[in-house]
Amino acid sequence: MPTATMRHRAYEALDKGLAGSPAADAVHVTLIVLIMVNVVAVILESVPTIAGTYGTLFVVVEIVSTVIFTIEYGVRLWTAPEHPLLQSLKPLRARLRHAMSPAMVVDLLVILPFYVSLIGGIDLRFLLLLRLARFFKLARYSPGFASLTEALWSERRALGASLIIFIGVLVIAAAAMRLAEHDAQPDKFATIPDALWWAVITLTTVGYGDVFPVTPAGKLIAGVTAITGVAMLALPVGIIATAFAREIQRRDFVVTWSMVSSVPLFAGLDAASIADVMRSLKSVTYEPGAVICRSGQQARAMFVVAEGEVVVETDDGPIGLAAGQCFGETAVLNRTPLHATVRAMQRAKVLILDAEDLHHLMSLRPAIGVVIAAQVQNLAAGAPDQA
Structure with a gap:
């Protein structure tokens, strides 16, 4: 080798x-x-x-x-x-x-x-x-961990700004508490660095209780600091959560786009048409041996194998379909019953496009119907649709 x-x-x-x-x-x-x-x-x-x-x-x-x-x-x-x-x-x-x-x-x-x-x-x-x-x-x-890393990197400037704001509030709270509590508790609030420990614990809403104010002014400052701490924690959490959700959606979009655009049936569609098809797709996962569609049933949807493998049971023997291949498209376009039963050989993820949604897309964008019909004819000429 x-x-x-x-x-x-x-x-x-x-x-x-x-x-x-x-x-x-x-x-x-x-x-x-x-x-x-x-x-x-x-x-x-x-x-x-x-x-x-x-x-x-x-x-x-x-x-x-x-x-x-x-x-x-x-x-x-x-x-x-x-x-x-x-x-x-x-x-x-x-x-x-x-x-x-x-x-x-x-x-x-x-x-x-x-x-x-x-x-x-x-x-x-x-x-x-x-x-x-x-x-x-x-x-x-872990794809999830990779998505989180990408989210953190994409929002690094916003998170850096949040950190700067937090440090600023931290120093101001420590200075204000030192001014209010210095005379009452000189051993605990002698300097601003001494008060920083209290400020960190209060802003993060931990509250160990080892250092706390005893004067009215100090208690007022502590209350304002604690409320500000809730906002300070919510800011980066919101940034990360939004970025993480956006990254997950982006990855799903890229994966689905790559899958749909690689299907021969949709090979001739432009970007806008592919996007319309993607919005109509539904994802369903089938366990090994599960029936996806049965022979003789009226075609209600066409299917694209996203992950795993399915088998088409025909009179001439089983035919395996892997990721990126589709079935049921001819029956949907011609509004005829299915010609074969399709089962999942292994755990398979299948993208489903309802017949009504497909015909609706074709009515809105006639070019989709022209391209798909031409592709179906080409596929049928080379290998008849088994489902």
Whole structure:
């Protein structure tokens, strides 16, 4: 096997597992389980009685995990030239660029504690903290975490402005409280830095109760500060929540757009027409063996396979349809019954376009009907519609 092919397959296994190949899924599940085992081990190892009883087991887990994570790190560096964003670079430069990415920095921090501990003379508590960094490797396998990261980055300026406002309110509240409480509690509010602790606890609405005002002016300032703290916390939370929701919608839009535009039936549509089709689509998930539509039923919708695989049961034998393929379009356009039963071979996500919605779109945009009718004729000429 050529080296380039091996490297590409290794890249697919490590970075394309979410796409669905069994080998890649197995690699990802193994790494996720190993990460969780390591996090649990680090937590349990902090209990003296458990550490004394199972110390050898913890050492074995650490050695095996470090070896696997080191191999993973090395393979990720080796396959860096296969990354779409790095393919234009020379292999060495691509690997250096990839090594500086946040995900790879986390991967490096994951394996450092073991090798640093071999040197000796290092604070073990610091190494324990680095070992817990393995938890953040899960971010690589979580689309939601990736969306949150993108949301935080896109709103970094707004969040920075919120932080500046918070610091300003914090300093003003501390200065005002020091002025009001200095004479009554000189040991607790002697300076503005001393009052900053109270201001932080009050603005964040924690309220430990170790430092509190006793004068009327101080209590008034504390009340205003506490109310202001609620607004200060709501501001960044609102920014992050809005950005996160927008990022999720954007990702869903991009995925759906890519899926719809790649379907041969819609290949000739312009952007506006594809957007109209997307707005009418509904997503339904079918479990393995579930019937999506039955032969002889009146066609009520056409279907596009978004994820997984379905099988069309015909007289000539079953025909498998994978992601991006559609069925039921001819029956919908001709308003005839379906010619075959379609079942989900595995857990499948299917995009459904109701017949009424399709005909309504065709009436609003006649060009959609012309393009779809032409595509159906072309598909029928090459391979008759089975559903």
